[in-house]
Amino acid sequence: MHQFSQLISDLSHSTKTNEKLELLSRYFSTADERDKAWMLALFSGRRPKRAVNSAQLRRWCQEAAGLPEWLFNECYHTVGDLAETIALLLPPPERGEAPRPLHYWIESLMLLEKAPEAEKQAFIRNAWEQLQPGERFVFNKLITGGFRIGVSQGAMVNAIAKAYGMEGAVVSHMISGNWDPQQTTLPQLLHNHHNNPDDSRPYPFFLAHALDGGPATLGEPAEWQAEWKWDGIRGQLIRRNGQVFLWSRGEELITDKFPEIAGLLDYLPDGTVIDGEILAWDEVLARPLPFQNLQTRIGRKNLTKKQLQESPVVLLAYDLMEWNGQDIRLLPLRDRRLQLEALADSVNQPALKISPLITYTDWDELATIRAQSRDNNSEGLMLKNAGSTYQVGRRRGDWWKWKVDPFTVDAVMVYAQKGHGRRSNLYTDYTFAVRNGDQLVPFAKAYSGLTDVEIGQVDAWVKKHAVEKFGPVRTVKPELVFEIAFEGIAASNRHKSGIALRFPRIHRWRHDKPVSEINTLDDLKQLLEQQS
């Protein structure tokens, strides 16, 4: 495991993308073959199920180090990461046994999943005794997950491409789908030539710009096509040579995560590429479910029946890029749209819907319609020039997003914490509370929205008015009132307040508002009801 632990340490110290790429590709050129497959699996969402939980790790570490629980907790607050805290607290290693490779540790942990607690404890304690401090950290991370080394799946793909002299898109394709790191090595995976990599290759997405001043400057309303701006995941669905591929905007293959959409394989003709929005959908109300539903589908390796039932997913198509194997991106949008509608009609499956066009006669009418966006669980409108081609990247002029104003509430700051990077000396991360009777209930954390000058003022204020220290967090006198903006609200039993906000941020500092006039938890609950 030494080489892997060294890699993790080097990656976390390197700040430059090039250096990271170099480190990774060196690893993929030199590491143990079985370790390489695991390395890739760990950083492409294929981490094995967790065999030991955090509470167990904490308890066993306290025992091994002979520390009271409160002291362990203080340490954890200071370090901020469980795996690292434990690695720092354990007594020095005993040495003795021969070092073992990464795959040994991962596969041993997998065997532990169903084992009785005593056996788990014995294994973990023994591993801690043998491993060197740097390796202990990595070992703990294998259990807790979240290496946070700033390596995306894209970077991983590039590193493998470099190490094996292959093209990125080919690697990306070869490593997608279901494979088992215990059954295959990386070279086997990469040279499994039953697929033609070109089949999966997506087109670059065309991206919209924010329309700030309103549509008056766009000219004739009739030349523009309006749709709702959906709050889901942008996706590109490809069917070629009897296979189907679903790509995210981050050029990540996500076909496996959305079996409903993958199931369109049987209905779409070969040589079809569709651009659209992946959404969790309410068939009865014919509108998207709240974003939280879609979230339950992301980041899961195995989907449960319950998730599939509660949050069924559809592709809401808004453009057609390839048809009958021909790239049709240079046709005008209105023609592509006609073709798309004909296609959706003939497919006639619930998982493929068309993003409807909004009919309007002038800009004023469209503004009125836009005001109802939230009733459709949408964020506003998209305006697309009906005569435009499908372009690449973020070119200005033909696609605009015209978002609705965010929700806002007035709230008081109750906790402050220091930021990161350039702002690690300043209190920049705040927690806000609303009133509930004579209590204050924290409901949102926000990091952004103030100017540098304001951040300086708030920082100085926090340093003077901190009343309590809880690890890195300062409790402050509830005096500063801010207007908090957010995009959505949902019920949540993980939060004390019972609600979770989407994209909360500081809208402005309300110097004019006393704490007695901030919003209440009931106000938020009302918003929640209006939403669902």
Next chain:
Amino acid sequence: MQPVLTFTETGIYCPAGGFYIDPWKPADRAVITHAHADHARIGSRHYLCTKDSVPLLQLRLGKDISVQGTGWGETVKIGGAEVSFHPAGHMIGSAQVKVTVGGQTWVASGDYKTENDGISGAFEPVRCHTFITESTFGLPIYRWRPQTAIFGDIEAWMRENEASGKQSILVAYSLGKAQRLLYNLAHTGKRFFVHGAIYNAHQVLLSAGWPLPPVELITPETPKSDLKGQLIIAPPSAADSAWMKRFSPYSLGVCSGWMQVRGNARRMNADAGFAISDHADWTGLLQSIRATHAEKVFVTHGFSSTLARYLEENNIPAEAVRTAFGGEEETTETTV
């Protein structure tokens, strides 16, 4: 019976002797543990410290201060109190201050380190009734590796930089840490190029006779080719500054106890973090406290309430005290 030392607005005060230890406001008589800025402050009428601290105090506070130096373990009578200085191992000249009044002995540790670094003196546990300890690194996550291991890492890092054509720059506090690095890296035979802040302290220490290797001041005229394969040492204030940018490509190694936690190295944009500190680690604090056999411990700057609670739970009566110490390595803000 009146306590030997009390905690006041101005600092730690000895009523029987009428003096303060490391006062943070101007006092008539100041007894100084060591020359760091948070312990030796300007404005007092008369200073008493170790002989080794005198030139450093003059460098810091001005040539014209009224200062008296005393030898290690030598007893000085001040009013009704007997005062002596004992090695604290924190930096050159650093001392614990022992005060005895009417058979009661208190020791104020100042800052201290238990590992002998070769140049800062060997920490000497002093038996006392009451011990005032620092607690900068008073959490069990802070346990240092021996300095030989860390210097081994630093040397390996320097070789690696040289091989990949990068300039090695170490960031270290200019008084204390920088000299510790120089003394322990002297055998590498490298040329040491330093920032002005370190250069000034160095000249004072050389003329006081300390066995430190020669250093060269970096000026705008210093040719880059001279620096190649050699070592630059700079204070934390120079990290990522325009001054530093001109040495690109470089690798920045930060020498500080805070580097024990990975996130801190990342936040400082360090390419390498070396957890080497001039303060005692958790084990060192506990050992030193036990070695004093004190019946009562006051815990100052750092994780004071945490350490005090732990001592209490282990049957050593302890109390956390707020002081105005802290500043060099004591806070992550200054990130040394």
